[in-house]
Amino acid sequence: MNGPHDLGGQMGFGPVAPEKDEPSFHAEWEKRALGITLSCGAFGAWTIDESRHARENIPPAAYLAVSYYELWIRGVETLLKRYGFATGEELLSGHKLQDGTAPKRVLKAEMVPAVLAKGGPCDRPVETAPLFAAGERVKTKNFNPATHTRLPRYARARTGVVEAVQGSFVFPDDNAHGKGENPQWLYTVVFEGAEIWGEGADPSLTVSIDAWESYLERV
Amino acid sequence: MLLGEDFDLHEEHRDHNHIHSHDHHDDHHHHDNHYSDMQARVKALETLLTEKGLIDPAAIDVIVETYETKVGPRNGAHVVAKAWSDADFADWLKRDATAAIASLGFTGRQGEHMRAVFNTADTHNLVVCTLCSCYPWSVLGLPPVWYKAPAYRSRAVIDPRGVLAEFGLTLPEEKKIRIWDSTAELRYLVIPERPAGTEGMDEAALAGLVSRDAMIGTAIAGSPEALR
Numbered sequence: 001m002n003g004p005h006d007l008g009g010q011m012g013f014g015p016v017a018p019e020k021d022e023p024s025f026h027a028e029w030e031k032r033a034l035g036i037t038l039s040c041g042a043f044g045a046w047t048i049d050e051s052r053h054a055r056e057n058i059p060p061a062a063y064l065a066v067s068y069y070e071l072w073i074r075g076v077e078t079l080l081k082r083y084g085f086a087t088g089e090e091l092l093s094g095h096k097l098q099d100g101t102a103p104k105r106v107l108k109a110e111m112v113p114a115v116l117a118k119g120g121p122c123d124r125p126v127e128t129a130p131l132f133a134a135g136e137r138v139k140t141k142n143f144n145p146a147t148h149t150r151l152p153r154y155a156r157a158r159t160g161v162v163e164a165v166q167g168s169f170v171f172p173d174d175n176a177h178g179k180g181e182n183p184q185w186l187y188t189v190v191f192e193g194a195e196i197w198g199e200g201a202d203p204s205l206t207v208s209i210d211a212w213e214s215y216l217e218r219v
Numbered sequence: 220m221l222l223g224e225d226f227d228l229h230e231e232h233r234d235h236n237h238i239h240s241h242d243h244h245d246d247h248h249h250h251d252n253h254y255s256d257m258q259a260r261v262k263a264l265e266t267l268l269t270e271k272g273l274i275d276p277a278a279i280d281v282i283v284e285t286y287e288t289k290v291g292p293r294n295g296a297h298v299v300a301k302a303w304s305d306a307d308f309a310d311w312l313k314r315d316a317t318a319a320i321a322s323l324g325f326t327g328r329q330g331e332h333m334r335a336v337f338n339t340a341d342t343h344n345l346v347v348c349t350l351c352s353c354y355p356w357s358v359l360g361l362p363p364v365w366y367k368a369p370a371y372r373s374r375a376v377i378d379p380r381g382v383l384a385e386f387g388l389t390l391p392e393e394k395k396i397r398i399w400d401s402t403a404e405l406r407y408l409v410i411p412e413r414p415a416g417t418e419g420m421d422e423a424a425l426a427g428l429v430s431r432d433a434m435i436g437t438a439i440a441g442s443p444e445a446l447r
Contacts, residue, residue, distance in 0.1 A: 008349035008400065009377045013370040016385045018437070022363050024287050027254050029261040034286070034361070035279025036265055043273070052351055068352055068367040070257060073264065085273060094263025096270040109277035116285055119328040119357075122404050150402045152349050154376065167332075169404060186403055197377055204395050207376050210403035 001053075001146050004060035008154040009197070026067075033069040040076050042115065043103035045083045048122075049176035053148040054078045124183035126168040130213070132187055136162045137219040140189070140211060148176035151215045155207075159219055160191040163208060171212055185213040291360035292431035294325045295408055298358055299434065300425035302335070303413040313337065316408065320358060330357020330406055336399060337410045338439070343394055344409045345383070345436035347375035348401040355406035359431055366435065376400060386437040409433065411440040 025031045041051065054075040055063075063071065080086040084101040107115065132138055142157035143149075150172050166188055170181040193205030268274040298320055302309040311319040316333040320326075333355060336344040348354065349372050354362035365371050374382050379396045383389065390396070399407045411433040417425060420443065432438035 005350055007369050007373040010369070010373040013368075013373055016365050016370045016374070016382055017368075018365050018386055018432075019363065024291075024361055025283075026364070027258065029254070029258040031283040032261045032265050032279055033257075035282045036261070036268065036274060038282055039274040039278055040268070055351070064369055067364070073257070073261060077264070080268075086267060086271070090267050091264065094266045096267060100271060103273060106273060106275065107278045108275045109281045112278050112281040112285070115328075116282070116290075117327040119326070119331040121331040123332060150350060152400065152402065154349075155400075155402075166403075166405060169332075172403075186405075188405075190397075202378070202380060202396070204392070205379060205398070206395065207398040207400060209400045210405050212403070 001056055001148065002144055002153060003056040004058070004063035005052075005056045006153050008152045030067075030069045033073050037072045037076050039107045040080065040085075042105055042107035043083075043085070044105055045085070045101070045103065046079050047170075047175050048120065049148060049170075049172040050178070051075060051079065052172075053176040054082075056148065122170040122181075123167050124170055124181055126183050126185065128185075130165050130185040130187075132162050132165070132185075132213070132216060132218075134162055134164055138162055138187075138189060138216045139219050140215055141217060145173070147173065149173045151211065152209065154196055155191065155209050155211075158191050158195050160189040160195065160208075162187045163190045164188045166210060169212070171214070173212075173214075187211050187213070187216065189216070286356075286361050290325075290327075290356065292358075292429075292434065293426070294323075294360075295355070295358035295431070295434045296426040296429035297323055297422070298325070298335075298408065299410055299429045299440075300422040302410050303417075303425055304422050309337075309410075312410070320408075325357045327357050329353070330355050332405050333358070333408060334405050335408050335410050336397070338412045338436075340412070341395055342397055343390055343436065343439075344397050344399060344407075345375060345379055346399045346401065346407045346409060347372060349373070349376055350400075350402060353401035353404075353406065355408050357406075358408055359434060363431070383437060386432065388438055409436045411438075414440050414442045416443050 055071045058071060058074050077091055081088060086100060090097050137159060139159045140151060140156055166186045168183045169186045171184045174180055174182045188208050189211045190206050190208040193201040193207065196207060265276065269276055302312050308319060312335040316335040320333050338344055352362055352367040354366060371382065376398050379398060401407060411429065414428060428441040430438050433440050
């Protein structure tokens with residue numbers, strides 16, 4: 001979707017504000033927000049792609065105004081309601097009012113080290129050979145789905161060069177919407193700055209994205 | 220007011236607080252108020268989920284402790300120092316970064332599919348996630364606030380020199396700048412160039428020259444003189 005999250009090339013946000021000796025967290029609630037988000041992800045009810053899409057659906061004015069941990073909390077609340085783990089009334093009251101969906105798994109303290117160390121690999125085998133090879137010129141498609149995609153707006157309908165075939169991975173555009181993992185080949189595609197930004201682009205700039213095969217066509 | 224999926228009862232509750240903070244005509248107070256509002260909102264969520272048996276608050280403690288004390292940029296600095304000291308390791312890192320990094324004990328969440336990108340005399344690498352906050356947790360820990368914020372995510376791909384200047388880094392005009400937008404599940408670690416005057420330094424000392432920002436690309440490695 002062309003949501004507020006798709007920020008590449010937008011202007012007006014002012015300078016970057018690096019913080020010297022930045023702490024890991026700026027408030028106690030941020031620690032809990034991290035832990036709650038990871039714990040709820042462990043239910044096995046939704047995928048990381050659906051979780052990203054829930055954040056992308058936060059209305060633009062709010063998305064751009066709040067901190068990233070607040071985006072996480074808003075996203076996880078949406079998913080808890082969607083999957084019947086909690087109701088809106090429960091979220092407002094902060095207390096259990098009724099039984100809800102039972103999760104496949106509850107993350108207990110003793111499970112955490114192994115779960116974090118394992119992560120969630122999302123490379124998957126595919127039957128087909130890759131359509132494109134390193135060194136080949138390709139063009140990204142122009143599309144504007146209302147659903148989840150990982151092809152940023154700035155990189156649509158641009159011609160670049162395949163730098164590497166990176167393996168085959170879960171396709172987020174499907175996986176975010178419960179349509180299955182449907183893995184595809186993934187390519188690192190490099191664009192000249194001028195191909196993306198046109199007149200006045202920094203001549204020393206190249207930008208790469210990681211693009212699933214169905215994002216690309218032959219030139 | 221637009222009523223989207225996320226603009227639920229919480230939103231009305233928040234608006235009340237906003238009106239309250241407006242009475243004070245004080246932006247700082249407004250910010251504090253919002254943070255205390257979030258403190259209450261997240262506390263309510265944790266209480267609810269605990270009552271429903273959906274989460275274990277002790278698991279949250281372990282997650283937080285992991286990223287406060289165990290998983291952070293020291294991991295990445297170790298990888299860089301080893302790459303500087305051991306040509307075979309550097310070569311392995313180029314071919315299979317996930318395996319090379321795992322050999323040092325750094326694996327797991329948001330580091331499942333690693334790629335190491337090497338700065339050279341010709342090219343400086345800079346990593347961003349324009350679409351969200353993808354970041355190599357297993358070697359750098361949790362991302363800093365600026366990495367997740369709109370200013371960096373919007374400008375790194377169009378005005379990297381402007382962004383680098385805000386970090387105090389000015390590169391020669393002829394230096395090529397390569398931006399890696401982390402649009403998939405590959406996680407990028409920048410291997411900065413080894414600074415001059417570091418011959419004979421051991422890995423532990425070299426790691427001390429490698430900042431988190433140098434491994435994102437918003438800095439270069441420190442010089443040994445700066446340490447003295």
